[in-house]
Amino acid sequence: MSSLLWPKIHRFLSYAALSYLEKALIFAFPLSVMYLTDDKARYNQIEFIFASAGVCGLFLDGGLKIYLLYAYKKSDESIELVKDIFGSFKLLLIIYFVIVVMIGVGVTVIMPDRLLDLIGTSTRALYLAMIGFLAVWYRIADTPSKVFYFSIPLYIAGGVLIWTLGDIGDVRFAIALGVPHLLTVLSVLALVGLTNIKSSIGTLISHIGAALKYGWPILATVALAMAIGNFGKLYAYGHLNENEMFKLSFSQRLAISIQLGHVAICGYLSKQLFISNSKSLHLQAFFSYLVILVITSVIAYGLAWLTPYFGLNIIFKIDSTLNLIIVYTLLWCISSYLELYINRANKNIFILASAFTAASVFFTWIVFTNGPMVNRIATAMVFGAVTNFTIIVLSLYIIRHRLPRLI
Numbered sequence: 001m002s003s004l005l006w007p008k009i010h011r012f013l014s015y016a017a018l019s020y021l022e023k024a025l026i027f028a029f030p031l032s033v034m035y036l037t038d039d040k041a042r043y044n045q046i047e048f049i050f051a052s053a054g055v056c057g058l059f060l061d062g063g064l065k066i067y068l069l070y071a072y073k074k075s076d077e078s079i080e081l082v083k084d085i086f087g088s089f090k091l092l093l094i095i096y097f098v099i100v101v102m103i104g105v106g107v108t109v110i111m112p113d114r115l116l117d118l119i120g121t122s123t124r125a126l127y128l129a130m131i132g133f134l135a136v137w138y139r140i141a142d143t144p145s146k147v148f149y150f151s152i153p154l155y156i157a158g159g160v161l162i163w164t165l166g167d168i169g170d171v172r173f174a175i176a177l178g179v180p181h182l183l184t185v186l187s188v189l190a191l192v193g194l195t196n197i198k199s200s201i202g203t204l205i206s207h208i209g210a211a212l213k214y215g216w217p218i219l220a221t222v223a224l225a226m227a228i229g230n231f232g233k234l235y236a237y238g239h240l241n242e243n244e245m246f247k248l249s250f251s252q253r254l255a256i257s258i259q260l261g262h263v264a265i266c267g268y269l270s271k272q273l274f275i276s277n278s279k280s281l282h283l284q285a286f287f288s289y290l291v292i293l294v295i296t297s298v299i300a301y302g303l304a305w306l307t308p309y310f311g312l313n314i315i316f317k318i319d320s321t322l323n324l325i326i327v328y329t330l331l332w333c334i335s336s337y338l339e340l341y342i343n344r345a346n347k348n349i350f351i352l353a354s355a356f357t358a359a360s361v362f363f364t365w366i367v368f369t370n371g372p373m374v375n376r377i378a379t380a381m382v383f384g385a386v387t388n389f390t391i392i393v394l395s396l397y398i399i400r401h402r403l404p405r406l407i
Contacts, residue, residue, distance in 0.1 A: 011145075016264040018148040023260045025155035027253060032162055033173075040242045042173075047249040048237040049120040049177070051230040056121060057128030058222055060096060064089050065133040066218045067211035070343065072140050073275050082140055087199035088207045089133050093189055096126050100182070116174045123181040127154070130185050139271045150188060154180045217352035218343070224355040225332070228362050228384050232377040244374050251322045251378075255329040257299045261292035262333040266340070273340055289337060293330060300326055324378035331385035335392045342395060350395035358388035 030046040033039070068085055075081045100122050107118045135147045161176035212219070232248045240248075266273075269285050276282070304318050335354075342350050362384035369376055 015145045019264045022151050040246045044245045047233050051233040053121045053124035055226045056125035060129035062208035063211035063215040066215035068136045088204040091199045119174045120177040123178040127181040154184045217348035221351045221355035224359040248374050251325040254300050255325050258296045258329045261296040265289045321378045324382050328381040328385045331389045335389045338392050345399050354388050354391035358384040361387045
């Protein structure tokens with residue numbers, strides 16, 4: 001094997017291993033509570049918190065995460081501009097941190113019965129905004145694995161707290177969720193990019209303005225995609241029974257194994273795919289990506305088959321709901337991968353149009369069809385994903401024929 005090739009393979013395998021470890025911990029966190037309590041209601045509550053935090057966290061960075069890689073490319077790979085944007089993001093984190101602390105105090109005093117839902121959601125949303133930006137920062141620095149230094153310890157710490165606190169009441173569980181997330185954000189503020197990274201409110205507003213000008217279609221697109229992906233959990237939490245929500249949310253949790261492969265390839269290669277014009281690199285990357293998706297799909301079904309051996313007091317069967325969720329996940333992953341090429345061409349309006357149409361199909365199916373709600377949601381997710389994938393492919397065809405040098 002070439003001495004030049006092996007370091008690249010080693011770096012990718014290291015990144016992939018850490019990525020899988022991180023997602024395995026995310027996968028196991030709600031299940032550990034289920035294992036300790038046999039309480040589906042508590043499990044469903046965690047799924048609701050994770051889903052609502054994912055939606056909220058999308059908007060907290062003001063579009064800076066989406067803008068960072070594009071700004072780096074358009075500035076002839078200026079690391080100084082990247083540092084300046086990071087400085088603005090750190091200032092934004094400080095503002096949000098103060099707000100989260102105030103929310104925590106207010107909720108504890110005024111609405112203690114909603115402590116877990118609100119504090120869990122707000123602290124995790126803040127963390128997700130931070131870790132998403134940090135992932136792009138380290139990709140640009142060609143050290144993508146460093147992001148896991150901040151994510152993996154968080155889930156380990158949360159798991160240790162869950163196992164050692166004893167009684168999993170609301171207050172103790174709020175501590176297990178909130179403290180690791182806030183400490184991780186504080187560690188980023190204190191340790192990452194400490195020197196020569198300062199900002200002002202004026203600079204922050206300027207960067208957010210540029211980010212939104214470039215990325216508002218992407219933000220809107222991701223919001224619509226998140227609405228489809230998390231609608232089931234958010235709706236089920238207040239409208240479906242405990243078993244129905246568990247069936248849907250657990251199927252989506254099993255499908256995370258497919259997203260692992262997506263994140264491993266996209267997270268590691270996004271910088272090269274974004275700036276490289278080598279056709280062979282793009283073809284090899286996409287072929288590897290498809291192979292990974294096949295392997296992880298087998299893993300998802302394997303996990304479903306092994307569920308009775310997890311030590312959980314639950315009954316879960318491989319049925320149409322799981323099959324539909326896996327098809328949806330595969331289509332979502334491939335579409336997300338292909339969207340990167342539309343980002344490259346700065347034709348993000350195509351992505352927004354695709355997401356809006358897909359969301360329209362999704363909600364139309366939900367509203368105008370009959371049958372069990374769980375199956376309606378899962379089927380609507382698939383039809384929405386098919387619509388999105390089709391329009392993304394057509395958009396790439398249009399862009400390639402009009403702007404052949406960009407794809």
